[in-house]
Amino acid sequence: MAKAKPAQQSSFGKWAVIGAVLVALYALCSYLDANVDKFFAMTPDALNAAVQTSLTTARMAGQEKNSTYVVDTLLGNLVKTYPDLDLQTHFRNKDEWVFNNAGGAMGSMFIIHASITEYLIIFGSAVGTEGHTGRHTADDYFHILTGQQRCYAAGDLSPLIYNPGDVNLMERGVVRQYMMEGETWALEYAAGWIPPMLPFGLADMMSSTLDYVSFYHTCRITAREMIKNLLRGKI
CATH class of the missing domain: 1.20.5 (Single alpha-helices involved in coiled-coils or other helix-helix interfaces)
Structure with a gap:
């Protein structure tokens, strides 16, 4: 013993x-x-102000339903709002757009900014879509630019409806079903821990659509932006 x-x-x-x-x-x-909020470089209020200014400009030009015009105007305003951030603004480059299948919904996205604690994208569909929002580790601000989004939580018998200029705030941990009418585009801002959200955004491409090309480009662009921002000291 x-x-x-x-x-x-x-x-x-x-x-x-x-x-x-x-x-x-x-x-x-x-x-x-x-203390995750100490790493944020953007704020929902400033982003919403950029959206509202862009929509006002589009209305004055009679282009409020022209998604390309609205997005182009918004990206210009975002550069003015955050001149110190190296934002991706070449949205006309088709190589920077990727299809995204997540929670049963399909859309396409353009990544403006991606770091460990924040991402900013243009997301939507030209033909409409619907699916599961996912339950995430970040607050998600969905600024409607064109079209309309509807969503509801389990137990709700009537939908929440969001039109251009409205913001659908999905707080971390909240889950809903959502749908977007044909040609609906939004500025989506997530603030929190981004890496745990990635499996939700990638799983469908690996398990159902088998769209390995979109999977590759999503990983390539996301990694490129996150590494670039880490090298700049942005977590």
Whole structure:
């Protein structure tokens, strides 16, 4: 029996170290989560102001239903709002657009900004779509630019309706079913922890559509933008 004590002590010491590491990791994650907003470079209010200005410009030009005009105007306003951010604005480059299948819905997106704690994209569909929003680790602000979005939570018998200029705020952890009418486009801003959201945005392409080309380009562009921002000191 006496010979077994060193092994028992060694085993106890190993589990003590593992336990200490797990506790330290939990404490670090809790601290980072409580202070995640300190890493944000954008604000919902400033983004909404850029959207409203763009929609007003489009209405004055009689182009409020012209999605291309609205997006082009908005991207110009975003550059003025955030001159220090290296935003992607070449939305006419088809190579920067990717199809996205997630939660049963299909749309296409243009990634304006992607980092560990934020992403900003143009998302929508020219023909309409509907599906599951997902349950995410970030607050999601969906600014309608053209068209209309409808959504509801389980138990609601009437939909929430969002038109151009409206913002559908999906707080972290909230889940809904949503639909977008034909030719509906939005500026989508997510603020929180972005990496845990990626499996939801990629799983359908691997398991159902088998669209490996879109999968590759989504990963390529997202990784490019996240790494670029990390090198600039933007988490």
